[in-house]
Amino acid sequence: MLNVPETSSFAGVEAPFLSLSGVRKSYPGVVALDNFSMEVAPGEVIGLVGENGAGKSTLMKILGGVVKPDRGTITVDGIEHDQLSVEGSMNAGIAFVHQELNLFDNLDVAANVFLGREPLRAGPLKLVDRAKLREMVGSLLKRVGANFSADTPVSKLSLAQQQMVEIAKALSINSRLVILDEPTSSLPLPETEKLLAVIKGLKADGISVIFISHRLHEIERVADRVLVLRDGILAGVLPKSAIDHDEMVRLMIGRALKARTAVSMQTPGAVALSAQDIRTTTYPHHPVSLEIRRGEILGLAGLVGSGRTELARVLFGIDARLGGEVYTDGKKLGLHSAADAVANGIFLVPEDRKLEGILLDFPIAQNISLPDMPAHSKRYLVSVRSENKTAEKQRSSLGIRAPSVATRTGSLSGGNQQKVVLAKWLAMNPKIIIMDEPTRGIDIGAKAEIYNLMRVLAEAGVAVLMISSDMEEVIGVSDRVAVMHEGQISGILDKDDLSQENVMLLAVGKKPRLAKREPEGR
Amino acid sequence: ANAADKPTLAFVVNGASDFWKAAEAGVKKAQAELPDYSLELKYPEQSSVAIQQRLMDDLVTAGVKGIMVSAVDPKTSTDGLNKIASQTALFTTDSDAPQTNRVAYIGSSNVDAGKQAAEIAKKAMPNGGKCIGFVGLLGADNAKERIQGMKDGLAGTKIELVDVRGDDIDQTRAKKNVEDALVASPDVTCMVGFYSYNTPRIYEALRDAGKLGQITVVGFDDDPITLGGVKEGTVAATVVQQPFEWAYRGMKLMAAYLGGDKSGIPDNKLIIIPTVIIGKDDVDKYAANLKAMAGN
């Protein structure tokens, strides 16, 4: 075992800007963080990794003043505190991008970025200086590489675009420490690159960064030091020289991870789902056609706002389509609501789990059983026993970390909530499953489990459509990859042509370099 | 919609209640005799000063020539009523507003009505008794005057009005109030229903409790159930006003006044149409009369 140091001190000579010592936070039934100590030096980039529920977000929330620790001290600039308040944290120069997005969709981007810190016009009335605000936000948006303007209403932005607004917001604070809690979980590659560049820029300006991510290669690229959390305890500290993917994984889960998922050996079966000339409200003039076969995993890649989520929602019947038809097993589907989709074995793991995926206030068991109530009831009366049995099975097979299946789902860590979303569909024998960013916020161990699971599903004849912005994932898991560009399928890549470069070329609307033949669907 | 052709006279009541149905009949009868006028009876949608004032303002705007009003709160509405009186001929009814510039008051006296109720009680309970009253709005003028009149009438006798319970014109509460009174004060010997719907609720609560005939019931107004009870002998008697007469005579008087004939207005500007006690012997005649009025 590794020798856990009392304090993870850094090698530099400067006085630490911030230090924690002996911090503990418990929730009913779990100790989220225990006896945690660390120091942050100016201009240092700390990578924070750990499995789902290891306590990363809890730690950050303590620094953000959102959660009060049970004990321990927080020292900022040499002043010791028992706890920080939201204002205290802001005043100390700590900026925060929360794991869960919290934008106001009744306000525009500019209002969101500077909410609580608006530039004021002279005078006692506290009127907002709107021109100055727009200008400041405009330059921030440019910095994070956003393609929308400052006065766009947030309600018109996709999830990834909202993520960028959150980042702009953190940058807007004249801060000394920026905390990024899984900022890349829904960002595609180019935007991720921009973010990593931003982090490096911050470092150069002497601003410290704490960067949480489950994409370990991102950590490898920017971190000066990596802290690994396991079950609320600091499991190890890796200095820059020792940062290594496998070592991080070993510290996180206590063992080495077995090789990445096996490539499918079987040939795909008949067409399970066929979408013909689907037109969505965002891209009404771009009909999309797509076929998914039984037993294959079809990846769907694309840039932010390329229309993947929209397509998934239409296929699931949540959004009305403007035209086109959906066929399953060659039969035309009367698809008017999600209920129709579910009845025909088409399931969706949605992008926004907090709003669409789960009921935060329901126990885990009831979330899992919700779509399949007829199976868990006799003569319209609910069978709690059958619910619990199913939930227990899913909990152990997916490794959902929770005191029991009666635990309120909202109290789980982000990754474990995602597993609950998966569990509710897996419990129902899917025929066709659409997963929109299925591993968003999921730790590396669980990711591997989910990939395995997808493969097992495929091998059992299920058609899987996986929307993902994680390039590694798209390339590593899919049998074929369709790429979307501005609402259209710009190409479909077979295993032979599947490369990071080709996906990117298609995603920006260029021709890929193909081994043998012309791309389809163009 | 063609109201503009003929001069319009309006009878504005103080709130929706069956009590005004007889007045409606009176207006109708007057209309038959006044072909040159168009008569209408207006209910404000709520019994509130502001809403009634607004209704009258709008009527004046619409060009009404004369208004006869049962003001929701005459004592304190002097200015509002004067504003109306300055633009049209204003008569008051039901409850007077003597300080205003109204042309005349036509109606009865609630204090006298209360005194008549006391007469009924004295006759029914020569040996004295303990009464509880029930009313819709304790604070309304007509309620206060009736209660005061009854207390005055009972002064010096062995009959006492110990309490009056209000129900805010919620009939469910009106009935429950009677039930609760039977529980809370087992020694009451008489009950008084001050508003038209109170007596029927008393009647029914007593019937449900099997106490009809054991407790003296004094009524006001002429709800069918009240009249039935009077006839049956379970309601001692009831004091009735004559809104039919107010409306019929009032509208004709107003028409005459507008036509230049001011002879019908007495010097004191009060035209009192007395309330009457309807006992067991008078009830048939009264009911028949009521029916006849409604018929035309």
Next chain:
Amino acid sequence: MSKKDIGLLLLILVVGAVVAAINPRFLLPINLANTSNLIGLFGILSIGQAFVIITGGIELSVGSSIALLGVLFIDFIATRGMDWPVAFILILILGGLIGLAHGWLIARLKLQPFVVTLCGLLIYRGVARFYTADGTAGFAFGQNFPTLEFLTAGRTYGVPNSFIALIVIMAIMWVVLHRSVFGRYLYAIGKNEEAARFSGIRTGRIIMAAYVICGVLTALAAIYFAMYTRSISPASHGNFYELYAIAAAVLGGFSLRGGEGSIVGVILGTILLQELQNLVNLLGIPSSLNFSVMGGVILIGVLVDQQWGAFRTRRRLVRAARAEPSTEGQRN
């Protein structure tokens, strides 16, 4: 029964004990029967309201519906000579249709429940008043419907039949809300309609069903109220009853945000409200203070409940922190 319900029950008992100590006649069987009759009437109403509130909606038109349906019922049987069972069924169907219309506007056309039912409040009251030309609908003297009267206003072994009806409805609705799939869907929709829809629940239908249930129960209550007062002046009949129903639900632990509450709670809420009304009369409190007493007790009830909950959470956390002294020792 949840902790919340037990707290409310306790409050009811304490208030009852105090009243009984001051005026022992409070406990007379006849008083209990009278009060439980009204509990029956308002309870049926409140259960209906509860089904709507649990979806995160609100039904403001119940007072007006009670006036309109009551007027129609009395008019049907007293004036038009319709057989009462026919009229009875007809009124229930009408109530259901009103609920369906509201549900449709809310679930399909996506109007706000507050707006739709506020319009209902205004429209039905107006229609009822227009129907009787602002007069009163009532029975003629001596007009009797023995079976109907027994069922609605009669008593069995001293227990009002309206109260028995409430018990039956309560039992059925308890199963529907707390044990059935439909009930589970209602809670899910109340908590997060979007997520429920993403789970393949036909949320529109479920919401409409909730409003239909509310409409039918309101119609039933309307008949009971009509047979209790036996006379209806549509300008005032049922005024503010929606507030009573909502207050009962809220006292009983429902959240107006939806997704919370129990049938037992709403009944206890109704009982407390009726107890308060009874108390005002029995203790000879001026009737002008009736509303204030009611408002005061609701506020105190909700406040105590809330503060008690906060206190318990705090204590639990303190205890949990203390439970692991070993870690404490390591701290320094």
Next chain:
Amino acid sequence: MSKKDIGLLLLILVVGAVVAAINPRFLLPINLANTSNLIGLFGILSIGQAFVIITGGIELSVGSSIALLGVLFIDFIATRGMDWPVAFILILILGGLIGLAHGWLIARLKLQPFVVTLCGLLIYRGVARFYTADGTAGFAFGQNFPTLEFLTAGRTYGVPNSFIALIVIMAIMWVVLHRSVFGRYLYAIGKNEEAARFSGIRTGRIIMAAYVICGVLTALAAIYFAMYTRSISPASHGNFYELYAIAAAVLGGFSLRGGEGSIVGVILGTILLQELQNLVNLLGIPSSLNFSVMGGVILIGVLVDQQWGAFRTRRRLVRAARAEPSTEGQRN
């Protein structure tokens, strides 16, 4: 002005034109002045309500507050002989305190706004009635306050001063809501209070401030109403005014979920409601139907607004789809 506001304005003008065509007296200066006087009174009330609704709250007690504060105001100056400016200020302060109490219970003790203000509705009404012993508060004959009367019920060049007061308040509140930091925070809190708190906004204070503003404006309206009716019977004065205020806000585009709406909208909503009341009286519609007309128009207004939005979206999409026939051609 937003599209929504323009639609509402159009509706107001169309209704006005129809009424004027049937009864030209609608346009008489005296009628317009009478109606704009009431628009002033109800407008002040509705703006107050709007500030609360935007935070996702609701203030149900305004009708009762108007009764209580009106009774006190008249009592202070007519019976107790207080100088009217002193009484005026005192009532505004009292209104503010009521708002503060509500805001405190809601923001600090986390009670539901509906519950707190429902209790307020009950309590203040009861207190007002108890204060006058269910009597009426009014001026004695000949009791006059020329300055006060001019300011509240007087007219300047035929324009009611209450309407002028509304214009001034509207202008101030427009800046506060749409241009100040405070206004922006209100919108943020209405959308997501938790997130607003995490943005470092002192949400508790802002919410309390919204209720205080509502309380003060309600108090001001209470004085105007008192001087308009010059007499207050506390059992009925101001009944249902909260519903008028809420209806005006909702018609004007506010969402009861919070975070949406504009000052112009709420004023237009008020104007429409008063126009409808005026119409019923002017066109000789039976006043029993007054409520129905109001309910019907609100429902139609909200429905048209909602359906029109849906229709426009659809049309835009269809047009966009047609605009690029080339893509369509590629289909096969």
